[in-house]
Amino acid sequence: MIERIKGSAPTRSRAVVHNGLVYTVAVSSDKKPDVYLQTRLALEAITRTLSEAGSDKSHILTATMYLADMSKKDDMNRAWDEWVDRNNAPQRACIGATLEGADLIEIVITAAQK
Amino acid sequence: MIERIKGSAPTRSRAVVHNGLVYTVAVSSDKKPDVYLQTRLALEAITRTLSEAGSDKSHILTATMYLADMSKKDDMNRAWDEWVDRNNAPQRACIGATLEGADLIEIVITAAQK
Amino acid sequence: MIERIKGSAPTRSRAVVHNGLVYTVAVSSDKKPDVYLQTRLALEAITRTLSEAGSDKSHILTATMYLADMSKKDDMNRAWDEWVDRNNAPQRACIGATLEGADLIEIVITAAQK
Numbered sequence: 001m002i003e004r005i006k007g008s009a010p011t012r013s014r015a016v017v018h019n020g021l022v023y024t025v026a027v028s029s030d031k032k033p034d035v036y037l038q039t040r041l042a043l044e045a046i047t048r049t050l051s052e053a054g055s056d057k058s059h060i061l062t063a064t065m066y067l068a069d070m071s072k073k074d075d076m077n078r079a080w081d082e083w084v085d086r087n088n089a090p091q092r093a094c095i096g097a098t099l100e101g102a103d104l105i106e107i108v109i110t111a112a113q114k
Numbered sequence: 115m116i117e118r119i120k121g122s123a124p125t126r127s128r129a130v131v132h133n134g135l136v137y138t139v140a141v142s143s144d145k146k147p148d149v150y151l152q153t154r155l156a157l158e159a160i161t162r163t164l165s166e167a168g169s170d171k172s173h174i175l176t177a178t179m180y181l182a183d184m185s186k187k188d189d190m191n192r193a194w195d196e197w198v199d200r201n202n203a204p205q206r207a208c209i210g211a212t213l214e215g216a217d218l219i220e221i222v223i224t225a226a227q228k
Numbered sequence: 229m230i231e232r233i234k235g236s237a238p239t240r241s242r243a244v245v246h247n248g249l250v251y252t253v254a255v256s257s258d259k260k261p262d263v264y265l266q267t268r269l270a271l272e273a274i275t276r277t278l279s280e281a282g283s284d285k286s287h288i289l290t291a292t293m294y295l296a297d298m299s300k301k302d303d304m305n306r307a308w309d310e311w312v313d314r315n316n317a318p319q320r321a322c323i324g325a326t327l328e329g330a331d332l333i334e335i336v337i338t339a340a341q342k
Contacts, residue, residue: 001340002287002289002316002340004316004317006317009317010314010317011305011308011309011312011314011317012312012317012318012319012320013317013318013319013320014319015319016289016290016318016319018289018340019248019249019340020133023289023290023319023338024319025319025320025321059116061116061130061132061137062130062137064222064321066321066323070212070213070214073214077125080125081125084125084126086124086125088116088118089118089120089123089124089125089126089127090126090127090130091126091127091128091129091130091137091138091139092126092127092139093139093178093180093220093222094214095180095209095211095212095213095220095323096211096212096213097211097212097323097324097325098295098298098323098324098325099298099323099324100298100301100322106321106323108292108321110137112115112116112132112133134247135247173230175230175244175246175251176244176251178336181326184326184327184328187328191239194239195239198239200238200239202230202232203232203234203237203238203239203240203241204240204241204244205240205241205242205243205244205251205252205253206240206241206253207253207292207294207334207336208328209294209323209325209326209327209334210325210326210327211325211326224251226229226230226246226247
């Protein structure tokens with residue numbers, strides 16, 4: 001009834017699936033100080049996880065973008081605008097917040113299964 | 115199955131409706147440096163969007179209030195307390211975060227449809 | 229159809245239950261400047277609220293941990309790792325943000341009912 005997809009840490013799941021919804025989170029695998037690159041890689045991780053969980057980017061309901069430096073929001077938006085399904089745009093909030101270590105972006109997604 | 119209500123940006127939706135739930139976000143249309151005013155206007159935008167989406171404020175489940183300056187939380191609370199349906203109070207979290215430009219508040223809502 | 233569990237404030241609910249899901253938020257009852265202690269107490273409050281709402285920690289879907297000082301993330305993680313059900317790990321995001329007064333942690337949870 002609740003499916004959990006493991007990530008790197010034993011005490012958190014990379015994704016949880018329940019009642020037709022997928023809840024997932026991603027950061028960039030590459031920690032280079034480049035917001036565009038990190039956003040692109042975090043979104044690619046989202047694409048892979050949604051696929052594993054029986055969803056895809058056209059089924060995203062909500063996105064929360066936590067950005068370490070809001071002055072770099074344009075770089076994040078460039079990666080977002082290239083990636084997003086414009087016919088199925090999610091509700092999105094973008095928030096400046098302190099992230100861990102060299103993370104410049106953390107993305108939290110809720111999506112419907114296909 | 116997924117309904118999307120457009121906002122000002124082509125790559126995001128102002129609201130998404132799925133399986134009886136409405137997911138929406140709002141900021142203030144007026145960027146005057148007045149937290150009470152901006153909260154009031156953002157909440158009025160929420161009222162309008164919920165109405166479009168077949169919900170209303172008595173059906174709100176959760177609210178996340180992102181506030182640019184937590185020292186102004188009382189001003190936000192004043193607008194909230196005037197607006198909220200006290201017989202149907204949402205679960206709410208209030209978080210200090212960096213917002214875009216002159217935004218002093220950003221509000222993310224999940225509501226049930228009527 | 230929407231059940232609301234009252235907290236200390238008349239204009240917010242401590243938890244809301246709708247369509248098999250529980251939405252809740254907690255801070256620590258003790259405001260000592262100790263992230264481990266505050267996290268432990270906030271998680272104990274979550275345990276109690278989930279029980280009232282017909283859920284438990286094995287049914288948590290998502291957790292958002294708002295931390296006043298990200299340099300203390302290890303202390304938060306210690307309390308989390310002791311508390312979490314490792315066979316049913318939630319999707320979790322941890323965000324550094326400004327919190328109210330002496331709060332060092334605020335936890336937002338979505339859980340399925342049993």
